[in-house]
Amino acid sequence: MTPFDAVAPSAPSAGAWEGVAWALARDLRLALRSKAEIGVQLLFYVIVVSLFPLGVGPEPALLRALGPGVLWVAALLASLLSLPRIFTADFSDGTLEQIALSPYPLPALISGKIAAHWLTTGLPLVVMSPLLGIQFGLSGNELSILAVGLLVGTPTLSLLGAIGAALTIGLRAGGGLLALLILPLYAPVLIFGAGAVDAVRAGFSASAQLSLLGAGLLVAIVGAPIACAAAVRIALD
Amino acid sequence: MRFAATLFANVDFSLGNGEMLVVTGANGSGKTTLLRIASGLSHAAHGALKWRGIAVAPFDAELRASVLYIGHATALKDEFTAEENLLALSSLHGAPGGERAAVREALGAWSLDRQSRLPARVLSQGQRRRIALARLNLIRRPLWVLDEPASAIDAADVAQLERLIASHLSTGGIAVIATHHDLAIHGARKRMLRLS
Amino acid sequence: MTTSINWFRFASPASFFPLARRLAPWFASAAALLALLGCYLGLFVAPTDAQQGEAYRIIFIHVPAAWMSMFIYLVMAFWCAISLTFNTRLAAMMAQSLAPTGAMFTFVALWTGALWGKPTWGTYWAWDARMTSELILLFLYFGYMALRNAIDDPRRADRASAVLALVGAINIPIIYFSVKWWNTLHQGASVSLTAAPTMAKLMLAGMLVMAFAAWFYAIAIALLRVQAIILERECATAWVGELAASVRGAK
Amino acid sequence: MSAGDFLAMGGYGFYVWGSYIVAVVAIAIEVVAVRAHLNAARRMPGNEELR
Structure with missing residues (x-):
């Protein structure tokens, strides 16, 4: 059997879903090996949110007005903080090269990595946010819209953030550069996420904001992995 | 350039x-x-x-x-054991089979049987190089x-x-x-x- | 900016350098003349506005600067797309040479917008939809420039910043409409810059002349800066030597 | 329109001139910066002939 016969699956593009599955399973197992890190991300979210009442005072009406914005900005920062983890470790130990040279399509593999990043950083925020919302005196209805908004918004944050993380692989400029690149792109997600809770508070339905967040997510799901793949290949060149 | x-x-x-x-x-x-x-x-x-x-x-x-490229970097994750690392890399390259048996056999060929369950971070540089080279046995x-x-x-x-x-x-x-x-x-x- | 010249022939930095050298002064002088004409129209000829008195004359700087800040980012994204698809260094150099000018126009647009906002709304910063998205555009420019000089290898810098510029360009409309939605949601349709005073023909003429002045200025500055970038990046290659020989010959 | 009125700009002098001066200064800074950048590039090794 010459090596030529045993080449990898003939139609690599057919392997897209296996690629997603491979990356998701591998990154989740990696993340679960260092559970403490997930805890740190979550604690960062809690701390940032809890700092605001110290800054603006405990006055309930004010906290209610600030609540959604604070919870969403803190979610942005928590997501931003954990982005380098997607590529940096793999870049330094050489696995990113092997991933880029795999027959599976690179955007699929990267989607799996981003999904794993969301499950370990975005989802815990969604679960934690109603609890923190109570600190800000948000009503039950507002808390549920906050959680739903984060559920739809945080994957978009991971997807857009992954582009920035891929562009800054191996650069010594550090987190500041990543924040500068990505936070402007986060603005629409923040606007509609926090806007959804405000709409509900004012008695309107938040379906408009949530559907726009959903649309943003779909666009990001299609576009971000492709941009990330290009950025990873550029970084490996 | x-x-x-x-x-x-x-x-x-x-x-x-x-x-x-x-x-x-x-x-x-x-x-x-x-x-x-x-x-x-x-x-x-x-x-x-x-x-x-x-x-x-x-x-x-x-x-x-x-192509099978083995560079200076060993492409091993410190958190994974030698076996898990090879399993991940061989399935990444869509190697036929890629089950544990083939991996154990490859580790055996490079006399790494005892280290197969140890996380890669505790292994010496020589051992990590041999795990990296074990891919030659696995990926056609x-x-x-x-x-x-x-x-x-x-x-x-x-x-x-x-x-x-x-x-x-x-x-x-x-x-x-x-x-x-x-x-x-x-x-x-x-x-x-x-x-x- | 892509004039009718067959720029494939000038795709290599070596052959584009002399062209940039010759064209820059022409665009610069055109820009200067148009700017003078524009200022004359704006400050002397244009009538006083009924509602805003003389304050509206700021639009002869603000609006062209705002247009240019957006236009330059799109031209930058165009050159980045070219540099990624055709893998040409020169296209990436053009994008690199435009970014600082775009950032400057964005800053000027923000500054003049604030100074115009004070007399019209009473505050320098009223979170107006266009001004807020202009601010985010400034961050996009700084992001592009920061990424560029965070990467040492010029090749990777070109391609990574190109991807960023394209992702940014796709997001500009999204950012603009979401900020517009956010602004109307919170403030209702307050007076915003778009409700400029009814444009007497003379005012419009003044603004268009200033817009062209700004455009030619941007081309001139980009052509100057691209020469410096070409020299910096191509200085090791032999052609700079030959070029010098030809320049000596021509002198 | 006397020079005084012109400068006063109907009371909005500060804002109008504040805008025009900042624009001119910004452009001047950029022109100087680019010229310096070009001259520095010309003096780089390998480019001596182009000085």
């Missing part, structure tokens, strides 16, 4: 089935860059990379399905691109490496190897390329 400095120019070679190119040269002469270009990771400033006669861009799907690819494969491993393992490369070439495989050791590969059509 690296940082806009030309490392080497008008290098031209083509390899057929069963042929091996050994690239030598001082450190910094561009051996790694040449190998990365050959494996489709990097761009060449000028000139083209052809696979099976067709010019291919970096990360070309056809080339990715045919026509084109091998190996960057200093014989570094940090002892004589017995170099012999194992030479046997693997010889059998790869005998079944019609191609190899591009950068190395300082003169690998004794008998009966293979060996070509030398020295980068000054």
Whole structure:
């Protein structure tokens, strides 16, 4: 059997879903090996949110007005903080090269990595946010819209953030550069996420904001992995 | 080119089935860059990379399905055990089977049975190199691109490496190897390329 | 900016350098003349506005600067797309040479917008939809420039910043409409810059002349800066030597 | 329109001139910066002839 016969699956593009599955399973197992890190991300979210009442005072009406914005900005920062983890470790130990040279399509593999990043950083925020919302005196209805908004918004944050993380692989400029690149792109997600809770508070339905967040997510799901793949290949060149 | 400095120019070679190119040269002469270009990771400033006669861009799907690149980095995750690392890498490259049995057998071939359950971070650099080389037993690819494969491993393992490369070439495989050791590969059509 | 010249022939920095050298002064002088004409129209000829008195004369700087800040980012994204698809260094150099000018126009647009906001709304910063998205555009410019000089290898810098510029360009409309939605949601349709005073023909003429002045200025500055970038990046290659020989010959 | 009125700009002088001066200064800074950048590039090794 010459090596030529045993080449990898003939139609690599057919392997897209296996690629997603491979990356998701591998990154989740990696993340679960260092559970403490997930805890740190979550604690960062809690701390940032809890700092605001110290800054603006405990006055309930004010906290209610600030609540959604604070919870969403803190979610942005928590997501931003954990982005380098997607590529940096793999870049330094050489696995990113092997991933880029795999027959599976690179955007699929990267989607799996981003999904794993969301499950370990975005989802815990969604679960934690109603609890923190109570600190800000948000009503039950507002808390549920906050959680739903984060559920739809945080994957978009991971997807857009992954582009920035891929562009800054191996650069010594550090987190500041990543924040500068990505936070402007986060603005629409923040606007509609926090806007959804405000709409509900004012008695309107938040379906408009949530559907726009959903649309943003779909666009990001299609576009971000492709941009990330290009950025990873550029970084490996 | 690296940082806009030309490392080497008008290098031209083509390899057929069963042929091996050994690239030598001082450190910094561009051996790694040449190998990365050959494996489709990097761009060449000028000139083209052809696979099976067709010019291919970096990360070309056809080339990715045919190349096995082992660079300086061992591509091991510290949190994973030796076995898990190899399982992940072989399934990443869609190696047929890729189950634990083939992985254990490969680790055995490189006398790493006892270390197979240990997380990679506790292993020595030599052991990690051998795990990286164990991929040669697992992943079937026509084109091998190996960057200093014989570094940090002892004589017995170099012999194992030479046997693997010889059998790869005998079944019609191609190899591009950068190395300082003169690998004794008998009966293979060996070509030398020295980068000054 | 891509004039009718067959720029494929000038795709290599070597052949584009002399062209940039010759064209830059022409665009610069055109820009200067138009700017003078524009200022004359704006400050002397244009009538006083009924509602805003003389304050509206700021639009002759603000609106062209705002247009240019957006236009330059799109031209930058165009050159980045070219540099990624055709893998040409020169296209990436053009994008690199435009970014600082785009950032400057964005800053000027923000500054003049604030100074115009004070007399019209009473505050320098009223979170107006266009001004807020202009601010985010400034961050996009700084992001592009920061990424560029965070990467040492010029090749990677070109391609990575190109991807960023394209992702940014796709997001500009999204950012603009979401900020517009956010602004109307919170403030209702307050007076915003779009409700500029009814444009007497003379005012419009003044603004268009200033817009062209800004455009030619941007081309001139980009052509100057691209020469410096070409020299910096191509200085190792032989052609700079030959070029010097030809320049000596021509002198 | 006397020079005084012109400068006063109907009471909005500060804002109008504040805008025009900042624009001119910004452009001047950029022109100087680019010229310096070009001259520095010309003096780089390998470009001596182009000085």
